[in-house]
Amino acid sequence: MSVRVRRVxxxxxxxxxxxxxxxxxxxxxxxxxxxxxxEWPKGLTPSTELRRWYHAGEGPYEEFARRYEAELTDPEAAELLDHVRELAAKGPVTLLTSAKSPEQSHTAVLVRLLEADQH
Incomplete structure (x- = not known):
């Protein structure tokens, strides 16, 4: 499985x-x-409320990551995550983001979840 993150x-x-x-x-x-x-699976992204909470500096990254991971258990998000997992099983996948620091964004959570599934 090959998943990487790049800035859009x-x-x-x-x-x-x-x-x-x-x-x-x-x-x-x-x-x-x-x-x-x-592909642009908007349902796989953090909710507007969570995104605004994090960008307003109201909490640490670890709390953001925990809340986002909880959002990914929603059936629509879980299905989209499975779809990206299936794509990655077939070949390289590049997750694109506009985040200035992808390692401190939701993309790091996605990569961690996708990589955890390959073990």
């Missing part, structure tokens, strides 16, 4: 495989052609 602002690379945008909002200043997004 970076140019696509040949080894990206399936490019999955994992942000709820379309990134500013990026055209759909330039982004080359294959």
């Amino acid at each position: 602002y970076d140019p696509p690379e040949p080894d990206d495989g399936v490019r999955v945008l994992v942000d709820r909002l379309w990134p500013r200043g990026v055209s759909k052609d330039a982004a080359r997004v294959d």
Whole structure:
């Protein structure tokens, strides 16, 4: 299973495989052609409320990650997570985000969950 994270602002690379945008909002200043997004499962992203809570600095990353992981147990989100897992089992998947620090964002939670499933 090959899952990696890249910023959506970076140019696509040949080894990206399936490019999955994992942000709820379309990134500013990026055209759909330039982004080359294959899938955009909005139901897999943090809720608007959780995203606003975290970006307002109301809690630490660890609490955000815990709350987001709980949101991923929702049937729609769980189904979308399974879909990305299936894509990754077939070939490379690149999770795209506009987050300035992907390692301190929801993408890190997604990667951790996807990688935990391969063991």
